[in-house]
Amino acid sequence: MKIACSIHACSLSCSNLQHGGQRLLSFPLSKQRLDQSNLRTMPKRKLSQSKILGCSRNPQSAVGAPRAKNLKTGQAEEKGIGKFRFWTDARRFKGSEEKCIVQKALYEAGGVRIGGYPKASPIPGPLGFQRPEDWDFLWAPARLALKALPARPGQLVSACPGMMSLTRKRQLSMTLKGSLGEDLAFSIIPRTFSLPDELEAFKKYLEKQRSAKQVKNGSAAEEEAAGRCKELAVGNSAAASDRNDLWILKTAQHLGKGLKLVTADEAVREAAKRRLKSKKAKPYVQAQQYVANPLLIQDRKFGIRVWVLVTGLNPYRVYLHCNGLVLFSTHQYSSETWRTEEGEVALGHVTNYAQNMDGMVWDLKMLEDHLGKDAFDTLWCRIARNTAMVFSSALPQITLAHEALSVQPESTFELLGLDYLVDDQLHPWLLEVNGTPSLAVEHEDLKVEAIISKQKNEMVSDMVKTLNLASRFEPRYTSLRLAATKTKSLAAISIEGSEVEEGRSEHTAVNVMSDAADGQTTSSDPQEDEEADIAGVVQNSSMDVSTDGEVSGAAVASKNSTRQHEIRDAAEHNFTEESALHVVSGGSSKTVQTVISPADRIDHLRRQLREEMAPTTDKVVWFRVRQELQQLGGFQPLMPMFPMKSKSDQNVSGHNMPWKDRDNELVSMLGKTARLNKRAAIAAEKKP
Incomplete structure (x- = not known):
């Protein structure tokens, strides 16, 4: 199957390729260059509302994508092969684009850079939120990424609505006081x-x-x-x-x-x-x-930068990474000289990295070696506890913002950087929450640069794995492929005779009535059908709608195999009455069989895929959460530290926040898992 689209002066061809036994999406670069003057004059409103076949295309799409290697020959394949499309607004980030560790991690996960003008581009070009039809994953500063919401089902945007209640200096203290009370708030921040x-x-x-x-x-x-x-x-x-x-x-x-x-x-x-x-x-x-009593190391004041990943709401998931950076002031601290004659803060009293470029930098292991394990463990537990309290305090604003923007479930995430100052009592004071933490890797000392690179690269790699970007978008492309196949097949059937068409209409009407009772619709999304023309064919979906409780690997593999068979049959067979399918739906007391047409079968599969892309039912939500928890890498769940109301403690600060049932279930599940792991560790130690 090959689809060719003419997009203004830029042509894009999408083809179904085989690479390593998988279907891959290819985006060859256009041979024709776009008239770049059109991008300067095109209004932003038209950019954001344009259809796929009517929008201009970045002539530098997929620039920088590494060449994938053929597993058999070992030779480099065509540039631009991957599993999903990403857009990075590189011009809005600080640091060298060539050393962008996020872009590198996205390539390694199978991504194809489809847009985002490079820093070296002579014109500014469009931004990601102005091209919502061009990407599956948007990496942009939060202020710009929020403009892309609400995203389409299956898309992922690097901004969590409501998080500015923490990242804006003016609102941080007000958010903490409003949710936690003054006493608790001012034990976290000065x-x-x-x-x-x-x-x-x-x-x-x-x-x-x-x-x-x-x-x-x-x-x-x-x-x-x-x-x-x-x-x-x-x-x-x-x-x-x-x-x-x-x-x-x-x-x-x-x-x-x-x-x-x-x-x-x-x-x-x-x-x-x-x-x-x-x-x-x-x-x-x-x-x-x-804070007048900072902890000093080598007579220098220091701060700690840690990274937090927020992956979703209902249940609310927040993770703290085990990596971090200890950033020292370039000048020694003096308690006698705290400002200059001009009234500026004296050197040695500020630990911000931008004000101490090329200063001394440690990782957390080096700090642990200096403080000792017991002291460091105490400090780290306090940092984790304070971080959990901070993000739980923002839940009311995050919930309201998601509702106001009608955000699709599982379509947002955000990476944040927190700066802590440690006093001489090992108390961490939160100074700031950064919505766009620096991921640049630059230092005049190559050894220090290696430390920074290791900490940031490991964290970003774990972020990509936690978000499951390598296979997250499979349901999205499978749904698009089914929509395109259905449209093509229906067009072929329409010329075979009125009898077939009447029979298909009857089945469609029955299916629509059935879906109306479920609050769903069977008609394909025209906008997604347009996306199918440009997206083409990608690898088959391997995501599975899980069942309650633990699911064994063999069961998941079996279900995925069945799903692959159903999708392949529905996509490849003609829509005729002779190929009707018996779909079995099991109940608690009896089994009901309903005969539906292949076209309705396509709609049924697309509804399942849409549920995987934007899950709302408990089964699919918990499957997504369990999958996330299994690939956290260095990220540590903070949910067990959230201040939730319990039967034993009716006065916990924060119990009036809008916690959902799933939040309590997730905390209970994590607690049970932690206890089982602890017992297993004790049993392992007792074994000879």
């Missing part, structure tokens, strides 16, 4: 006030603290004198007691820009100033109490 909304609350808090100090010291006059001295101090002679009253003001800028370290009174005055939005003076959006 005390924080969002500006200008909480300016009055900031003033009242400082007044309350000042009154408490006066009562404690018993001398209001001495406190006032100390306050006046503190205001006049430049910072080079600040006492330890004064350092506990320091606040850091932050703008909405990234990369450690727009920071100012000041005393409490100065913080109020600066926050109250009206700062117009300009390149020189960005408005402050946050006032945060400064």
